[in-house]
Amino acid sequence: MTRKPREPAERETRLARLILTLRSQGVTDPAVLAAIERTPRDLFTPDLFKDRSWEDSALPIACGQTISQPYIVGLMTQALTLEPRARVLEIGAGSGYQTAVLARLSRLVYTVERYRTLLREAEARFQSLQLTNIITKFGDGMLGWPEQAPFDRILVTAAAPEEPKPLLEQLKPSGVLVAPVGKGPIQKLCRYAGDGVGGFSVDILCEVRFVPLLEGVAREL
Ligand code: SAH
Numbered sequence: 608m609t610r611k612p613r614e615p616a617e618r619e620t621r622l623a624r625l626i627l628t629l630r631s632q633g634v635t636d637p638a639v640l641a642a643i644e645r646t647p648r649d650l651f652t653p654d655l656f657k658d659r660s661w662e663d664s665a666l667p668i669a670c671g672q673t674i675s676q677p678y679i680v681g682l683m684t685q686a687l688t689l690e691p692r693a694r695v696l697e698i699g700a701g702s703g704y705q706t707a708v709l710a711r712l713s714r715l716v717y718t719v720e721r722y723r724t725l726l727r728e729a730e731a732r733f734q735s736l737q738l739t740n741i742i743t744k745f746g747d748g749m750l751g752w753p754e755q756a757p758f759d760r761i762l763v764t765a766a767a768p769e770e771p772k773p774l775l776e777q778l779k780p781s782g783v784l785v786a787p788v789g790k791g792p793i794q795k796l797c798r799y800a801g802d803g804v805g806g807f808s809v810d811i812l813c814e815v816r817f818v819p820l821l822e823g824v825a826r827e828l
Contacts, residue, residue: 687783749771759779
């Protein structure tokens with residue numbers, strides 16, 4: 608069965624509604640909202656769920672993973688306090704949606720993913736969007752990307768069982784790291800902010816539900 612493609616006007620309306628929802632929930636940074644507005648989420652969702660691309664909900668993608676809820680993407684991106692010159696490390700590219708949003712707000716984004724299939728699909732999307740400031744790596748993001756460290760900002764999009772020490776060590780002294788932290792199905796979204804002299808403060812932003820950060824690379828494709 609083939610579905611009639613959505614009329615562009617309807618797509619625009621749905622996107623506008625989504626942006627309003629995010630703003631009403633506290634994603635107020637105009638640059639973050641503009642980056643989300645310019646990133647076609649329907650390019651990142653699987654065919655089965657295309658129709659739901661503009662809903663404010665997480666959706667299943669391949670390899671048993673999920674594309675994050677737009678509100679959470681907005682909240683985490685806003686919490687990073689990005690600057691146009693920033694070099695950013697992302698752990699867990701997944702569909703590449705969050706990566707694409709980060710790329711519109713930073714100089715360079717390094718992203719690590721443990722599923723080859725997901726990474727290849729994400730790379731194709733970056734190409735089609737002409738996002739040339741994203742550098743990808745197939746590997747275990749729990750270890751970060753030591754060869755490219757230190758980073759101005761680090762974003763983890765899978766739940767770390769505990770404080771992600773190896774990643775904090777790859778952060779610049781005044782950098783910011785945002786990560787869901789916790790072992791259970793519900794985690795705390797934490798923002799670590801460097802104090803410039805080797806220490807950092809931790810703020811808990813809210814409770815979230817992420818797939819877990821897993822050690823090693825996936826053996827399946
Ligand atoms: N931001 C993504 C979220 C994907 S879900 C999106 O919106 O599409 C989290 C991703 O983290 C999954 O793709 C999962 O495979 C990946 N992941 C989990 N543990 C990892 C690890 N140790 N290294 C790299 N990626 C990891």
